[in-house]
Amino acid sequence: MYNFNKLYESTSVENALRLKKEHPEALILAGGSDILIKIREGKLAGCDLINIYMLEELRGICLEDDGSILIRPLTSFTDVSMHPVIREHVPVLGDAVDQIGGPQIRNIGTIGGNICNGVTSADSATTFKAYDAVLELTSMDGIRLLPYAEFNLGPGRVDLRPDEIMTGIRISKESYENTYGHYIKYAMRRAMDIATLGCSVNVRLSKNKDAIDRLRIAFGVAAPIPIRSAHAEESAKGHALDTALLEAVAEGALADVTPRTSWRASKEFRLQLVKELAKRATNAAVEKAGGTING
């Protein structure tokens, strides 16, 4: 038995929004792989829940008319990782969520839950940040479109208002077109573990494939929230594909991160990881894009 107090069951998104408005203190229950566990641990014991898990209208992935990718929040990690739209346009997102937990967790865990929990270690967060994802936050008053860059307010705190439910995650065509991405999760174990550090890079090369047109890089667990590194991105712009590029990206990243010491790893080790993963992920993304890092 789960020790929660009240369970409100939604029959549609509209109904869920009404319930959220009436009971702003109630938590939205999606796959439950965080909430049901926190209830078990006692941290959320006695809470009220609004169950949305069975709302099929919040599940699925599609390519919209303008070419943007729309991911509905209840899509499981397994479904994200295998979906043809993801495999074709942003395979790095599929690769990232395929490293979460184990098969059972990837079947129950939802992409929306991963984002709305607001933890810095969320494996999908870095790739969404690096692709400038836009969140669709819905309330009875309408839809609010918020750049994901502005969503995380602090550890576990996000800009989701008490009467709002996240109903979609979008990546625009301009953002993903002709890009190649790579995600590295550094963890103690290869499954059932939380990232010690995560790094997601995507690049768009020049026509001749000899320089960076655009590079985007984001880190998880390198700061209280998942972050982009503006310094690394700026220094990579127009840069030739050589080892100096990797050094510049790594140095730029170090200027933006603020990791801390936790029981998983020390601050010093995380700084080392930032540098190393930035280089490796950039190198891998460039290679996927058909480029070669020279000398």
Add this chain to the structure above:
Amino acid sequence: MANRDINCTINGKQRTFTVDIRSSLLDMLRGNAGLDSIKHGCDVGECGACTVLIDGKPFNSCIYMAIWAEGKDILTLEGLSDTKGTISDIQQAFIDEGAVQCGFCTPGFIMSSIPIINKETPSTREDIRKQVAGNLCRCTGYEHIVNAIEKTQKKRIAEKKKN
């Protein structure tokens, strides 16, 4: 607390149970359906001992609300043996390969292995390890478990080719 009738298919049979809405699927399957192959392990989705297949995919029944089972097709270890109680090839392979020691993790491991052994093309050992990464075993060291799954998958693929 409120009770609810849950209608679902368990091991091929249509069943209805009246459960407290706070129940997990594990509570319902062990408590109401009496299916004791499902092990109550960590209770937080870490160990995989309570794994069942829901619509063909492995889930930890300890972190799955019983009310979500409405209309679902659930398969547990009990559903693998035939009507006479003869065990399936994967169960026999676990015995033959020494993949069972204390046995607590075994039903969960076998349920996680079902999607693997039903694949059309052979998996690498690395693939198999990844597919059972959500199940913990403190006895065997995993090698014998991977052997049993690999052997059964090969056998099933060979049988499909023959037919």
